Amino acid sequence: MAAESAKKSLRDQAYEELRDRIIDLRLSPGQRLVERDLATELAISRIPLREALQMLEREGLVVIVPRQGAIVAPFTVADVRDLFDVRESLEVLAARLAAERAEPADLAALREQLTAARSATARADQSAIAAANARFHSVIVEISGNPLLQSLLRPLESRVRWLFHLTKERDPGTQCDEHEALYAAIAANDPDAAAEIAYGHVRSGREPSLALSAEWSMPVIDPISATRTRQRGSNREASA
8 A cells, every 4th residue: 555655756756746847838849758867857757747738638738640750749729729718608607607616715725826926926936827817717616616617627727727827927016916916806706897807807918828839829839740750760760
């Protein structure tokens, strides 16, 4: 049992480390993930590493090609547009429910993220800004108290965090102001206002985010061909 717990801990540590690297773009879309190199770098065996990669694949952050390898999931502007379509529906519902159900402790958790975002904005810490703003949205989903809604949005949480990092050049002050307005509606227990503000907030970020995402977008690629080509290139380099 102890060995199983240790194995799970290694898997989770690898998952969290690789997820964070993908989300903050240290690992770029389309980049090949070499198991041997990652296992050495993270000081783990390949078994927990492969389990971590499978978890990331389920979240849509990694593409695994059996017997060939894995790459960071590529994306197109259309993928970002699809994400906004979902957010405009489900995050609006989450805001409405949060306004109906928020308790003082919930509001304190939201205020904590607002404060973190303001502080990060003041010191121009782009990564911290993205993390705090993404967490603000996650807290609203938690406050909604709807397990089904939470289960639908949980697989998207990493992609939303990734989106905030991808578009971190957007005006952070504006995002903080919009979050403050949403917080006020939730604190006032006003579901209609919360839903309206949430919709407007997500909607206002759509076009700027699509424009910024175009800088990272890539053509649709065949993961099988991509991993095969890169694998052969690596072999040639290794034998040179």
